[in-house]
Amino acid sequence: MKQIKVLGSGCRNCVNTAKLITDKAEALGVAVEIEKVTDMATIMSYGVMSTPGVVIDGVVVHAGGVPAPAAVEGWLRG
Numbered sequence: 001m002k003q004i005k006v007l008g009s010g011c012r013n014c015v016n017t018a019k020l021i022t023d024k025a026e027a028l029g030v031a032v033e034i035e036k037v038t039d040m041a042t043i044m045s046y047g048v049m050s051t052p053g054v055v056i057d058g059v060v061v062h063a064g065g066v067p068a069p070a071a072v073e074g075w076l077r078g
Contacts, residue, residue: 001031002076003058007043008051010036016066017052021076024069030076 004021008014018034025032046055050064061075
């Protein structure tokens with residue numbers, strides 16, 4: 001199971017990012033656990049300066065804006 005954190009204030013882009021990841025994971029049959037992180041100190045500890053950010057299994061894979069669906073698919077398959 002992939003541990004995924006969506007970093008952000010809870011804005012629309014953050015919500016859309018979490019939904020995109022959830023939908024892609026379901027479509028691909030990949031088990032994920034998604035955690036929404038809104039604490040700014042925690043977000044900055046990952047070195048993310050623009051949100052939403054995405055952390056998969058402890059590695060920052062995206063920061064700033066909603067990721068492309070193809071990119072999300074690549075992360076989930078990888």
